[in-house]
Amino acid sequence: MSFLSDTAHLFVIELSYKVELDNIEPHLAAHRNFLDQFYADGSFLASGAKVPRDGGIILATASSKEAVQTIIEQDPFYTHQLADYKITEFVPSKTADCLK
Numbered sequence: 001m002s003f004l005s006d007t008a009h010l011f012v013i014e015l016s017y018k019v020e021l022d023n024i025e026p027h028l029a030a031h032r033n034f035l036d037q038f039y040a041d042g043s044f045l046a047s048g049a050k051v052p053r054d055g056g057i058i059l060a061t062a063s064s065k066e067a068v069q070t071i072i073e074q075d076p077f078y079t080h081q082l083a084d085y086k087i088t089e090f091v092p093s094k095t096a097d098c099l100k
Contacts (some may be wrong), residue, residue, distance in 0.1 A: 013058040015083040030076040
């Protein structure tokens, strides 16, 4: 089974919190449920908090940047205006054997 297709587009989604952490904490469970949904369908590959903890990173795969934007708009951090999002798209030219 191939992890990434030859035409896979990968996206680095960088979240930057717009509010203090004490305003983020009440929304973490809903955010994690959002993440679980997109891990389950194969859209998300990895995610975690940035260091220092002023946001997070999500590694995703999708057909287009617009598809990623549609996903992001479902994140409680987005709907509650808690974070800004930067989407960087790249097409892998090399991958580790374990990802093929």
